[in-house]
Amino acid sequence: MTHYASPFAWSDAAPVSRPRRAVQAARAVRASLARPSWLVAAAVASIAIPSGSQAFRPGVQVAAGDVASVLLVAAAAFLLVTRRVAMPSAALPAFGPLVAAFGVSTVCSADILVSLPGFVRNVQLFVLVPLAVVLLVRDRRDLAIVCSAVLALGLGEAGYGIWQSVTGNGASLNGENIRAVGTFGAVDVMAMSVVAGMAFLILTVFALWAPGRGRAALPAALLGLGVLALALALALSRGTWLALGAAAVLTLVVFDRWTAAKVLACCGALLLVVPVLAGGGSAAVLDRAGSMAASISDPDRSVADRYHLWAAAVRIWEDNPVTGVGAKNFPAYRDSYAGIELSSGSETADPVHGYIRQPLLSPHNEYLLFLAEQGVVGLAGLAAMIGVLLAGLWTRRRVRDPFWLVAVSLMAFLLVNFLYADLGGPTCALFAIVLGIVACRALGELGEHGLAEHGSAEARP
Numbered sequence: 001m002t003h004y005a006s007p008f009a010w011s012d013a014a015p016v017s018r019p020r021r022a023v024q025a026a027r028a029v030r031a032s033l034a035r036p037s038w039l040v041a042a043a044v045a046s047i048a049i050p051s052g053s054q055a056f057r058p059g060v061q062v063a064a065g066d067v068a069s070v071l072l073v074a075a076a077a078f079l080l081v082t083r084r085v086a087m088p089s090a091a092l093p094a095f096g097p098l099v100a101a102f103g104v105s106t107v108c109s110a111d112i113l114v115s116l117p118g119f120v121r122n123v124q125l126f127v128l129v130p131l132a133v134v135l136l137v138r139d140r141r142d143l144a145i146v147c148s149a150v151l152a153l154g155l156g157e158a159g160y161g162i163w164q165s166v167t168g169n170g171a172s173l174n175g176e177n178i179r180a181v182g183t184f185g186a187v188d189v190m191a192m193s194v195v196a197g198m199a200f201l202i203l204t205v206f207a208l209w210a211p212g213r214g215r216a217a218l219p220a221a222l223l224g225l226g227v228l229a230l231a232l233a234l235a236l237s238r239g240t241w242l243a244l245g246a247a248a249v250l251t252l253v254v255f256d257r258w259t260a261a262k263v264l265a266c267c268g269a270l271l272l273v274v275p276v277l278a279g280g281g282s283a284a285v286l287d288r289a290g291s292m293a294a295s296i297s298d299p300d301r302s303v304a305d306r307y308h309l310w311a312a313a314v315r316i317w318e319d320n321p322v323t324g325v326g327a328k329n330f331p332a333y334r335d336s337y338a339g340i341e342l343s344s345g346s347e348t349a350d351p352v353h354g355y356i357r358q359p360l361l362s363p364h365n366e367y368l369l370f371l372a373e374q375g376v377v378g379l380a381g382l383a384a385m386i387g388v389l390l391a392g393l394w395t396r397r398r399v400r401d402p403f404w405l406v407a408v409s410l411m412a413f414l415l416v417n418f419l420y421a422d423l424g425g426p427t428c429a430l431f432a433i434v435l436g437i438v439a440c441r442a443l444g445e446l447g448e449h450g451l452a453e454h455g456s457a458e459a460r461p
Helices: 018-033 037-046 064-081 091-107 112-136 140-167 191-212 217-235 238-255 257-293 301-319 330-337 366-395 402-417 427-442 447-457
Strands: 171-173 176-179 346-350 354-358
Touching: 037 064, 037 112, 037 140, 037 427, 064 112, 064 427, 091 112, 091 366, 112 366, 112 427, 140 176, 140 191, 140 217, 140 402, 140 427, 176 217, 191 217, 191 238, 191 402, 191 427, 217 238, 238 257, 238 402, 301 330, 301 366, 330 366, 366 402, 366 427, 402 427
Parallel strands: none
Antiparallel strands: 171 176, 346 354
16 A cells, blocks of 8 residues: 655654655645555535436436446546456455356346346446446545545534425425435435445444544534434434445444443433424424334324335235346236225425426345345355455454444445335436445455555554
8 A cells, every 4th residue: 555655744754845845745735646546536516416306217317426436437447447456366256156146036026128227227236336346446545535535524414404305495395395314305305314324334434433533523423423413313314324324333332332332321311401492493203213113003194104015015926936026017017916095106395396296116125126126046146245244344344443333334224225225316326336235345356455464553534
């Protein structure tokens, strides 16, 4: 890993002249900007660009993040062909079975022409973009750049979401435009909460190491966590709350159990005090939180529709157990297998897009979507990829390495989030990049060289 001398470092040698110091600083800046990880950071930033409500055809919408992810793959392919980078040896067992599973389910699809775009999309998100991130991220500085980009995206979307909720420019809920959705709008109502949740986990890991980073580090981290937490509360996304809670608790416990106990006690006290201080402004958040407890015995319409979609996905898989019905074919089979209680679509509204009725095109569960459309073959391929990544994280575990802890935290968030959500909208590209962050630490090609050079300083981000 390349080391860059600081132009402000003191030593016993003769003082460096001001012109020479400026030259050294300029070289360091050029070397930093030349890092290919900035391409990944730019792709992360592009996700915030509003995609609008127009689609090229029903069910298909190309966002700026999708275009940027294709450019990432092209850049990584160029570096690979010119032999400037090498493919990690663990890439084949991690992603090979999944590509094969996608191919088999596509060939056996009930409608191959419909499934072909789905095959390309799945390979892009689950294989090509994550591997591109692995190839473009060379060392720990690169990984810090990418994680910082995700954090900046989350903070930006959180700030905008808070403004939407306060000024009544958010998505509609019970007739009021109070739901924070960021630049994604009501058509992708969960996107902002997913982005903010990932940023929250990254900043949580930074906060755990902040006490040794200067006086301002910990207050700044806590302030950022407060902004993200407020935006997540105003997003009113119950699924993201559950996934974030599970991932955050795991992160704290893995780092230090005593720290976890203290933080959870403080959070519990805040949950009791904040609603009282907030008064009527927290009514929607409290109602939304209370509805999670009633989601089993007395589910609302949104939760009931999700249960019906899950049941339909299971029935589709039972009739097509091995290879499923093919990618993108769930909507064609949904009505034949779902009960009459299922709604014809979901309703969204915001001041920008107005009222939109969206069809229910997926079961809102990534694992059940794999079962219905890819069958046991597809789910086995997904399980193989997840298993290799988890095994890599376990084999190369370094609890005091913040990048390892970030990878564990983000992986936990994705796995829990997939229980009640699936890929769709502009956050697809972010999912692929985050999966690449996890793969960077799990496949081992990144971390071993950088960690070995740092020696005792391996705990520093």
